Amino acid sequence: MSPKGSSCVNNVSRKWRKRFVVASFLSPALLLYVVFMIFPIGQAVRLSLYDWDGGSREMNFVGLDNYWLTLQDNVFIQALKHNVIWMVLDLILMVLPVLALAVMISRLDKGKLFFRAGFYLPAVLSLPVIGILWGKIYDPLIGPVNAILKAVGLEFLAFNWLGDPRTVLISLVLVGVWAFYGLYMILFLAGLQSIDQSLYESAEIDGAGPLRKFWSITVPALRNTMNVVISLVIIYGFKSFGLIWIMTLGGPYYTSEVLATYIYKAAFIANKISYGAAGSVILAIIVVLLTIVFNASREREG
Amino acid sequence: MLRSLWAKRHAQKWLWFSLTLLLLVVAAPLVWVVLGAFKTNAEIFGNPFSLPQSWKLDNLIQAWELGNFKTYLWNSIFITAGAMILVLLSACPAGYALAQLNFRGSQWLFYFFLLGMAIPIQSIIIPIFLQMKSMNLINSLTGVVVVSAAFALPFSVFLMRNSFRDIPSEIREAAMMDGAEEWRAFVSIMLPMAKPGIVVLMVFTFMSVWNDFMLPLVLLISNSKFTLALGLYSFNSEQSTQYGLVFGGTLITMIPSIIVYLIFQRQFTSGMAAGMGK
Numbered sequence: 001m002s003p004k005g006s007s008c009v010n011n012v013s014r015k016w017r018k019r020f021v022v023a024s025f026l027s028p029a030l031l032l033y034v035v036f037m038i039f040p041i042g043q044a045v046r047l048s049l050y051d052w053d054g055g056s057r058e059m060n061f062v063g064l065d066n067y068w069l070t071l072q073d074n075v076f077i078q079a080l081k082h083n084v085i086w087m088v089l090d091l092i093l094m095v096l097p098v099l100a101l102a103v104m105i106s107r108l109d110k111g112k113l114f115f116r117a118g119f120y121l122p123a124v125l126s127l128p129v130i131g132i133l134w135g136k137i138y139d140p141l142i143g144p145v146n147a148i149l150k151a152v153g154l155e156f157l158a159f160n161w162l163g164d165p166r167t168v169l170i171s172l173v174l175v176g177v178w179a180f181y182g183l184y185m186i187l188f189l190a191g192l193q194s195i196d197q198s199l200y201e202s203a204e205i206d207g208a209g210p211l212r213k214f215w216s217i218t219v220p221a222l223r224n225t226m227n228v229v230i231s232l233v234i235i236y237g238f239k240s241f242g243l244i245w246i247m248t249l250g251g252p253y254y255t256s257e258v259l260a261t262y263i264y265k266a267a268f269i270a271n272k273i274s275y276g277a278a279g280s281v282i283l284a285i286i287v288v289l290l291t292i293v294f295n296a297s298r299e300r301e302g
Numbered sequence: 303m304l305r306s307l308w309a310k311r312h313a314q315k316w317l318w319f320s321l322t323l324l325l326l327v328v329a330a331p332l333v334w335v336v337l338g339a340f341k342t343n344a345e346i347f348g349n350p351f352s353l354p355q356s357w358k359l360d361n362l363i364q365a366w367e368l369g370n371f372k373t374y375l376w377n378s379i380f381i382t383a384g385a386m387i388l389v390l391l392s393a394c395p396a397g398y399a400l401a402q403l404n405f406r407g408s409q410w411l412f413y414f415f416l417l418g419m420a421i422p423i424q425s426i427i428i429p430i431f432l433q434m435k436s437m438n439l440i441n442s443l444t445g446v447v448v449v450s451a452a453f454a455l456p457f458s459v460f461l462m463r464n465s466f467r468d469i470p471s472e473i474r475e476a477a478m479m480d481g482a483e484e485w486r487a488f489v490s491i492m493l494p495m496a497k498p499g500i501v502v503l504m505v506f507t508f509m510s511v512w513n514d515f516m517l518p519l520v521l522l523i524s525n526s527k528f529t530l531a532l533g534l535y536s537f538n539s540e541q542s543t544q545y546g547l548v549f550g551g552t553l554i555t556m557i558p559s560i561i562v563y564l565i566f567q568r569q570f571t572s573g574m575a576a577g578m579g580k
Contacts, residue, residue: 021484022405029396029415029459032388036430036452037418043429054432104321109314117567118325121332124563124570126513126531129555132538132548133335142545144334144350178328186571239422242515246535260424267428268520276428284425291420 041284047277054273066278076279079250079257082169086258087237089173094233095226098181102188103218116189123182131246134175138162162248165255172256175243180236184229191225192218224298231294238287259283335556338549346545361550365537368547371554373526374533377443378512378558381529384447385511386504389458392451393503394496397462398488402474412463418456423516431520441523449521450511458503465499466492505569512559530555 048066050059070076105115122130137143138161146158161171199217208216219226241260244250250257250265259279267276338346339361340354365371399405400412430449431440439445469492477487493500518532528536534555541547563570 018403018405022399022403024485025395025399025403025488026411028392029455032392032448032452033415033418033455033459036433036449037421037426037456040426040429040433041421043433044426047429047432101324104317107313108317108321111318113568115321115325116571119328120571121560121563122328124509124513124559125556126534126559127515128531128535128538129552129559132534132552133331136338136545136548137331137334142346142350147350178331189571239424241424245519246515260422263424263428267431273428273432280425280428283422287422287425288420 044277044280044284047274048281050274052274053271054267055271062274066274067282070275070278070282075254075257076259076262078254079259079262082256083238083240083258085169086173086176086240087234089170090176090233090237091230093173093177094181094184095229098184098229099188099222099226101181102185102192103214105185106189106192116186119185120182122178123180125179127179127242128246130175130179131243134178135162135247138171163252165252168248168252168256172244172247175247176240179243184233187225187229188222191222195221227294227298231291231298234294235287235290238283238290332556335549335552338545339553341546341549343544343546346549361546362554365541365547365550365554368541369537369551369554370525370528370533371530371537371551374528374530375558377527377533378530380443381446381450381518382508382511384444385450385454386507388447388451389454389503389507390500393455393458393462394493394500395488396459397464398466398492398496400459400463401466402469402471402492403484412459415456415459419460421456423453427516427520430517434521440521441527442521443527446518446521446529449517450514451507453517454507454510458507461503461506462496462499465496465502468499469495501569505566508562509570512562530558 049061049063051062051065052059101119105112105119108115138145140146140158140160140163145161149155149158159167161167195218199221200213203213203217239260240258241264244256244258244261245264248256250261260283263276263279263283265276266272266279334350337354340357340359341361342355345352345355396415400408400415434440434442434445434449437445439448473495474487474492477491478484482491512529513531514529515531515535518529519535522528522532525533525536534551537551538548541551
């Protein structure tokens, strides 16, 4: 064999060798990912195009009928509306207030770690712990919320917080804030840490007050963090399930129903698998679109 | 000068004071549940702000026995540990390959994994249930392990790819020059260098799997297979009028999370920031 030929054979085998090595590194992750995430997405789309109860042998192809039915379902529209309300309230309650908290912690000379750890504590608890705990706090019989209201003479405000259609959603949102603000606080603290301190010093020499410094230095410098936080708040707003399921099951009378509880009920309680699948696909489209929009805007700015 | 120093000290005092007050408000629900766990039902129906009359462990012991919490605890440990191992074994090599092995389509493949971070679990829970049913993995801890690991995977691959990209490629090349095989270079040289990223990965996986509620709710059926989170949920529905017992069960469920958090506190907070912020 000529020297040239042998090097060619060598090259080919080396190429295959490399491919084999690369594949050996990637295949466990790819296998898990494709089988349990990508394939199910396709399945959700497929199921949504049939009329199927999950048990029978027959599956009738119905095209987009499930989508039309879902979009005409008043409960589904209500659920979607609740997701949007949830998201807007979260944006109001979690972005600037939590940023203010993070700024306060970051200004401390001593005890930063203590307060950071303390304020993060609720975020490490599981949703059943949080949901049950707050369910008892709102409880009209034993809960301290109504006891406080009665003690200060605001008896007319002593609602059955989770049982009253007027108060259930806002009560749940507040629990969600308690459960999740820790994550955003940590993100803001990390962002604050990367701001150049000399900016503040020179602003102080120019006589800028704390509010002025906050608006003209802190907020612009945190643009990236802000973007991440806002996109997470919005996306989580559409994904919320656990707290609501644990505390109200979407009730009373669907007044705290959201997309995820709607999907769960359709599929696992009403046996309307294909109907639930259509809801799932709509939810996925909303969340994926929002994610893409936010990443695109971040890329454009960054 | 002296005056501004005084003002600064004053400001610090105010910060301390207001943060302490705020922390008390935030922590009050936790204190309340701990107190409740030591109260009798009669005390609970009395003044909600009173201290328990005695610090007996009755509620905790009775909840522990009635509620099967020992089984729940073991199931949680099994599922979480299993998912952590599975994530470690799959995400590290994949992240390494995407960051260090220059192959055609690596960028494309990376985006393919990123896509998974956008997919809401709620959207695939129905097909997952049907798929596990056809694989005979309903009501199986192994089933939950595998699916939990898969759900954690997109973020984990993203995290490990970033960690391995921070390591200069010359180090790998030097190891290869010495004649090391790719896997050997990975295991003995590159993996130890990615340790900070791996710690973050493990903390993240622990948190998301240990606290998960929806997946166990859908996949696990019998009480003997429940995790702590799901077990507490079912305990609450069974004993809903036994407030003292429910407080006890809640406290039992809280304790492991808080212990793990206190031990790995720094990794938790810095890890979450590193993971979500990048």
